[in-house]
Amino acid sequence: SQTIHQWPATLVQPVGSPLSLECTVEGTSNPNLYWYRQAAGRGLQLLFYSVGIGQISSEVPQNLSASRPQDRQFILSSKKLLLSDSGFYLCAWSERGHTQYFGPGTRLTVL
């Protein structure tokens, strides 16, 4: 069966510091991968999606970036965090045209 992992689970970072969040999927090949952010009291916002290694599409302009160095690895990064980057970051995977399944998430607080 397929599983999805995210780490870290919780992170507190100062403004201006870098960020790296990692997501890995097991038990499937060539999945679609997604990064979402959920701010307090708001809906899920799609940040990036990827249909294959090295293929990244960005949904909203921001100071975040994403990379997919391996088939089942998806990384979310920032060079300098802003206060507004605080939120719950969720990675999700799907097979082509099928249901998206979410990882456990990373709660990021920027102080």
Add this chain to the structure above:
Amino acid sequence: GQNIDQPTEMTATEGAIVQINCTYQTSGFNGLFWYQQHAGEAPTFLSYNVLDGLEEKGRFSSFLSRSKGYSYLLLKELQMKDSASYLCAVREGSTLGRLYFGRGTQLTVWP
């Protein structure tokens, strides 16, 4: 893009039935999903509708009317553990199948 609307909050008592509505306006449609999200946790998949009608899965059922841009999630025999946010999501018609999420309906079940 997509415009998805669902009530912000609902309350009900244990053992009761509750219906959570979702309306959407879409430029392309390839299915509607319902997810459950407990506080502090990731969303988990509940149901999927792509054709008109009712899909039943245990205590949960989901209905879709594509002509009306309308769906509902029906929860029967409510339990305290059903207290959660319920997210309606519409999938666009491309091969990527990206999801557009509503802001979620926070359901509180009282004893």
